Amino acid sequence: MASSKEVAEESNAQDAANDAPAGDGVAEDTPKGPWTEQSITIPSGPITAEYTFNTYPADAYTHEDIGADEDALLEMFRSMMLQRRFEERCRQQYQKQNISGFLHLYIGQEAVSTGSVHAIRLGEDSVITAYRDHGIGLAMGMEPGPAMAELFGKGTGSSRGKGGSMHFFDQEQRLFGGHGIVGAHVPLGAGIAFAHKYRGEDNVCLCFLGDGAVHQGAFHEALNLASLYDLPLVTIIENNQYAMGTAVDRAAAETDLFKQALSYDMPSSLVSGMDVFSMSKAVQEHAEMARNGQPSLLEVRTYRYQGHSISDPASYRKEGELDDRKSEDAIVRLQRYLTENDIATDDELDAIDDELKQIVLDAIAFAEESDFPDESELYDHVYAQDDYAFLK
């Protein structure tokens, strides 16, 4: 594929021609010695560099293009619909005060999680994300019961009630969290990828972050390290247009976030997050690159329908903006695809939906019936050695 990297190297070759600073790519091949390979002689003419970025627009791929059979398609539908139904209930349960603390809903972005999970080797590859983590958790197969119980702060919760909404983890499925400090999990993603490479596995790590997290130094340091060490990492910016109340273009001097890859000699692409096929296609191709030792960056344009958190009225939106985005809805899009291509009827899909609604109700029942953790658990999991004497 035409990637910014290759083109960058072309343009560098060309630079070299008019004897510009050489040495690009040297970081990739281990240098012969610890010394610099760079020239300090400055070329006379201006230096030009041209870059190309792949795009993955919506409505551009069929299910064959992403290697999904009909069962897989229905799985995708189930996955996205489950996320939405689950979170619709979360809102209600928060109002009922069964859920407390922060609650960040993912509604509108479901194609990103579902498409990405479809593209990887679930259970072998690794995933890490920020605090808006219900969607990816469910997409990866976390059980709705323990997930809801975590939101209720129950002992049966996926994190035993210790983490809550921002801290979904699943050791089995290799979801490494669920992290609350913006950008701070991106270096962790690089480290998870590092461990895969260190052990010689051909697994990758997907690291999701928000558009706002691009402005944390941690993101930049991690991307340079990932590129320098050729880590099997796909960094995925879920650009849902806002960081809390701050529009992406009020925070980023360069509003095309995919261009951040240029500083790290990394390929990057721009993807529609409103089409699960586009997401799957993009992540498949970039995960493959990662397996071959080439980290990359994806900017996904998507949209969150709800406020930043349950308490945010989101009055910063432009009038009509929300409806406008909703007209792009990824679930509706897949629904249309399934029916128009006679893969499923509306009735069949409604039946699945009803089933999912029931699953969510059962999850709530499970959470309600579960007990809060035993008080002694306050002191568990602070250290591997539980119940350290000095703690009390």
Place this chain on the structure above:
Amino acid sequence: MASSKEVAEESNAQDAANDAPAGDGVAEDTPKGPWTEQSITIPSGPITAEYTFNTYPADAYTHEDIGADEDALLEMFRSMMLQRRFEERCRQQYQKQNISGFLHLYIGQEAVSTGSVHAIRLGEDSVITAYRDHGIGLAMGMEPGPAMAELFGKGTGSSRGKGGSMHFFDQEQRLFGGHGIVGAHVPLGAGIAFAHKYRGEDNVCLCFLGDGAVHQGAFHEALNLASLYDLPLVTIIENNQYAMGTAVDRAAAETDLFKQALSYDMPSSLVSGMDVFSMSKAVQEHAEMARNGQPSLLEVRTYRYQGHSISDPASYRKEGELDDRKSEDAIVRLQRYLTENDIATDDELDAIDDELKQIVLDAIAFAEESDFPDESELYDHVYAQDDYAFLK
């Protein structure tokens, strides 16, 4: 001038044409409302972007090109020569144990400090740098006596003996330090520029950092803020090829450091740090941009002749590398220019050199004769209110 920024906007215009993400530059003009101006519709074809970077090679400019008369040229020679003679003595004084702590010498990079100072309004514009700060301090007119006394830790030192080698400050000349934590002073530079703009002054801040500091998050956060707020800041990377023992191309995934500007929609240029004329020219043009509200980045290719600090044997260099670089020496280059253009004779220049050597000896004498600070000064300058009762 053709800058990456303009080209970037071109290429964005063109992007917009094939309806790619709009909104670039929106950060510049205050947006009409808090909402996003960005599109989430992804263009079908790949996106291409072309960038151009100006270069300022060595031996490309005459003294007329940089608006320097003969006096100014001799001033430049004095400035560079003073830095070198001063630091040659520093090494000796360190071995005599009159200087302690860390000592980082600037020898080889003198054209960067002298050329930059020639290009700005000294005393009105502001400057901040890292710990390799003797050169810029002397170039800005710090007196050799108090400078040397600071290295000796004497009460007559420029920072009263409290800072030492890494912490040269000069309130008069507007040198804001002298900072020891790599990269941590770059946000300070943005803040100094912010204050200039806030007060409506047309002054700028030059912020110098090393090639190694590019890998600190602080650098990236500061550049985005500078571009977002249109701060009068010129960020100058003194790429002397090594960060301690680490060659620039062993630390940077993208070894063309000037390309870091692309992430922040900022113009950037590549400059030879081995020619004081090229430095002056580049800083003049970019300082002018800054006065007009356009921050920018300069990558300067230069070289440090000494080890990282006095204790570093610098065995990481390639064989012959040092001599190779020394053949580019900026002082020799200016000397040649002055004699070849009959601006000064070798004898005249030697006379200046002898005078400077004596000035440095006098500075040492001044430092030697000065007293250490009074012990009570330990508690001064912790807070504005000196001698806070609670301190003791």
Place this chain on the structure above:
Amino acid sequence: MAELQLREAIREAMSEEMRRDENVFLMGEEVAEYNGAYKVSKGMLDEFGPDRVIDTPISELGFAGLGIGAAMNGLRPIIEFMTWNFSFVAFDQVVNNAANIRYMSGGQFGTPIVFRGPNGAAGQLAATHSNSVEAIYANFPGLKVISVSNPDDAKGLLKSAVRDDDPVLFLESEQMYGLKGEVSDDEDYTLPIGKARVARTGGDVTIVAHNKSYWLAMDAAEQLAERGYEAEVIDPRTIKPLDIETIVESVVKTNRLVIVDESNPFTSFASEVSQQVQERAFDYLDAPVTRVTAADTPAPYAPNLYEAYMPSAEETVEACLSVLYADA
């Protein structure tokens, strides 16, 4: 006097100082268009405009440093951390730059800057969003640290902080932003940094408590009164410089000290007060200085664990009874 919420008192202090001195500006995440994540800066963008009330990207390290640089160059920034938890990504800027530049420059450059925001646990926000930072920052010479428990102190001390020539860290509380109290409306109302407030006098036991913990202490004092014990409650208000004299004076009278501090206990502010008091009032102490703090664990999410984690009025009463050698 007017009755104001804590958030309103803070806003009034900032607005008055910005009217008084045009070198004062407010910068932080969501402070302008959004009117503040907790509505502390509500309306300030309208009054002062986007040049003085400035939204930032999520770049604490960057804008904390920007503020320090601006302070070195003559301005008086107020930098809001949405919460103090997020100051940890800016930690180096605060402790190495803001704290040391005056000293390292031999007094040539000062850093008159205020960093402010809510501190401590604020409900079930889990481990990374419940940090109490006063002890950590107060360890660094060059910094001043204030932590307030009510609107009037908040206004008077924040105005002093803005006028102070040194870096001041000003700690508020998310859960107290709605707390109401009488506040002076004098435009020049300032309170001295470094002076504690004796909020309740009593001769039996001294309780030192700041920020939210102050209210636990007052509650405990009431309960003790019902049992016939009079507690003297002292709100230090300033963590550093600490008004140790006022505390020692009280302990000399009561001979007993309990410190309530919702931080994790190890190397906490409570430890410091204890050390200083036993050093200066050793012969007056009839019982060990006792602290009531959060558990030495990260903050859990589950409501019952969270309750067990946080210090309570009940634990404070128990601690007081134990130093009084009275049975609970």
Place this chain on the structure above:
Amino acid sequence: MAELQLREAIREAMSEEMRRDENVFLMGEEVAEYNGAYKVSKGMLDEFGPDRVIDTPISELGFAGLGIGAAMNGLRPIIEFMTWNFSFVAFDQVVNNAANIRYMSGGQFGTPIVFRGPNGAAGQLAATHSNSVEAIYANFPGLKVISVSNPDDAKGLLKSAVRDDDPVLFLESEQMYGLKGEVSDDEDYTLPIGKARVARTGGDVTIVAHNKSYWLAMDAAEQLAERGYEAEVIDPRTIKPLDIETIVESVVKTNRLVIVDESNPFTSFASEVSQQVQERAFDYLDAPVTRVTAADTPAPYAPNLYEAYMPSAEETVEACLSVLYADA
């Protein structure tokens, strides 16, 4: 037993653990090609190769986080901070990620990682390069903090740290790297984390001191002996979890405690030891717990100011004499 420098003992511990367990690797600035800024990792690149001894850019925040992620995914990283001063740009990773992930995930993911490097002032390096960090990090539940004073403890405790399933911060000393001492050459030589060492027994006064300060304490003990006073010197070795029992046992015997800690005093480790001892041994104390620390100022560069800034054996002797109510 072999006589090794501190740096050699640390190197031996790392190398033995890397031979024992291939999941252990070393990462940091200048650790590989340059053989370590202080030559601690000399020769390790040659033995273990560039995949296990890894140079980094100057990105502490990035590679500290990378290490934590690698630890979550089954490796056992040793992350070297060139000095602990530079850990402040990585502060959030250490205190919010390394410390909390086990807790937040309900025990699903651990972070077995060692962060190590020299701590404290190391001569005239001025304010930003002389920080002592033990108190700051020990405030955070989930972290373990070790600070060593000699080669043998360094080897035994670093090996335990690498084998520990929790994040361990290991504090060394630039000025002690050349210090020689007898070191066990048992490949499985480990020392328990959380156990103090009684280095010198005496019945008159207890001195608690770690890292460089330990040697001040031993020096002071000699001087006191000449005056007829026998000091018991305890090296806590582990800052957290603190072996308070050993310290209290000694104080019960000596009835006097002096803590030497080269950190800035406010909310220091010394404050914590003081608080815990007076709480547990109140009735045994015949004098106030007294600390000998650095001045409450940034570290100055000038040699005479620096000397005045740092704690000394003389101040330690004075402090002991004062708690002994003997005149200096």
